[in-house]
Amino acid sequence: MLPVYICEDDAVLRSAQRRFLERQILIEGLDMEVVLCSGHPEELLQAVEASSGRGIYFLDVELKGESMDGFSLGQEIRKLDSRGFIIYVTAFADLAFETFRYHLEALDYIVKGDTERMYAGIRHCLKVITERMCEENKQERSFFSVKVMDVVKHIPVDEIMFFETAGRTHRIELHGKNDRIDFIGSIRELEKELGERFLRVHRAYLVNMAQIAQLDLKNREILMQNGERCLFSRKMKDLLLEKLR
């Protein structure tokens, strides 16, 4: 059962949201329950801390007279519940959803003001959450997590081609199917962390063995599945040939 939390400083809107959510959960037969409906972020945080587990959060952005705004509240929630679903219910003018999604992995936003639109938004969110939960149960994909300054990015391991140490020290460039990420790290540490699936074929390259398409023995180059190329050192040639056989 997923607990649902609401934090909204306007009492009328708060109870409207609660009523609608409860009705919707009942009608759709969802495995959720509204456990807290409050105007105070501290109260909500206490409840989250006590429950330990994944939750659904409907948060207002502007919390008048409170010690934190919706954004900071989201940050605090993320510390306690890294996989919960955060939805922002906000006035149009406060909206900064890209930022919210970027830093808090917020699921969606709902613009308040027009009740019908708000209800439609809530309905949509509940649907997305249910789908997401189903999907997650099915797939068993392993991810590589990398911290880029203040955010952590998760890249499916099977989409990574190789890691390259750029000219500068401690800087590593991840070459993925859909991503190119510069981050600070050590290629030796990565080699240890990623284990068997990756091979250090060159001083500057750590390659995903599953993504190798071809070896160019003459130029000592590896052609990856996505068309990218990287080098391998002479002494790795035999090992590479053996592993790929």
Add this chain to the structure above:
Amino acid sequence: MTFFEVLCANLLSFSAVALFFAGTAILLIGPVPYRDKRHRYAVMGALISYIIILSLVGTVFYKTGMFGWPYNGGEILLQYVQALGCLLLLRVMYRKPYGATLGATIFLQVAYDFGWNLEEVFAPDKFYHLDNLTERREYLFYEWVAIPLALVFVALLLYKLGVGKLYRLWERKKPGAGVWIFMSLYPVLSQMMQELVKRSEKSQDYNPLTAIIFLLIIYMIFMHGAREEMHRKQIEEQQVSLQQQAVYIENLEGLQREMRRFRHDFKNMMAGMYIQAREGDLASIQSYIQEMTADFDMQVGSQIRMMNQLANIRMAEVKGLFLEKLKEMQAQNISCELEVLKPFEGTVIRSTDLCRCLGILLDNAMEEVQGKEGGKIYIMVSSQNGGTTFRVKNTLYSSPDFPRVGTLGYSTKGENRGIGLANYKKILQEYEQALPVTAMQEGYFIQELKVSG
């Protein structure tokens, strides 16, 4: 020559010197602030005592043969006495702190030496035996006619070059103690230079110092050129910033016009609602309110929001860039969202480089969605925990050969393109703290630039 004769001659010479010092001081520091009669008397008194004391000292030096000391020791000593006198004279004249007065004193001393040396170029190279009448006449001609003329020439030169203005600027900068010490060593240093010139002279009309002096001149020319260039750039930047401010104001005015129009509409709507409320038609009132909020969001709300976000960008150059690009997007009917949740003050990246980088990212995004239906650009500037993330996200229409994005000459937009992102990478290479991230996600192309600090 008797002591008295020498003294009389010196009195005349030092009068010329004192007049030169007083005159150039006025050129340099500015007119003497007139306080009262007493001040004027004090200045006069100081001037006269300066002449008398220095003449006396000079005569004693001459008579005791101190000018014959090794390494021109007597000359240096006299210069220090002269500088001390000048310092006190200037103190009386301007009542400025000793530091500032010292600066002016040394400068006057240098100017005086310059004039004197200039005259020496034309004078014959010999020691005068002052007991011989013809030689004394010749000496006195140079002392009383040629040197004053040279000094007048120097004063004119200083006046024409506007040295006073530069000097006052320099003085206002409050130079450090090291500079003062260096300057006060001038008499010794100049003597050392002289010695150096003499010693380094080689037999075949060749002196390495000539090359050094020439180098100095070239250096000065370079400095001058560079300063001029910097000045020009500064003006250019100011102009750009002014233009951007004008655009900003124009935007605000546009917003105000919209507000006025909305207020007008709003009044009409209220009137309509009032009638419906009287008739008790709740459904219509509800739809009216909905319509009104939607209208407000459409008409003014989005603009206000945009301006709110822009106001959070506290770096004028970046704000200007965004304004310009947002305007361009508006003109091309590209829908764009800008988010700046927390105030952005700046990064370690130089503003020009940052603007170039962001400009490249924005231009790329604009080119991709230009003229396409339903294209959107999201821009995010997010400052968190001392770092800043810039993120430009645009709808992707063409599917780029992802591994090649950012390599020189590659572009989805045809030949001779693709310089942008390659340039972008090149600029960022200079900065250890900047991490670029590129991704394709859910039909969007995303460029991120994360800067710590």
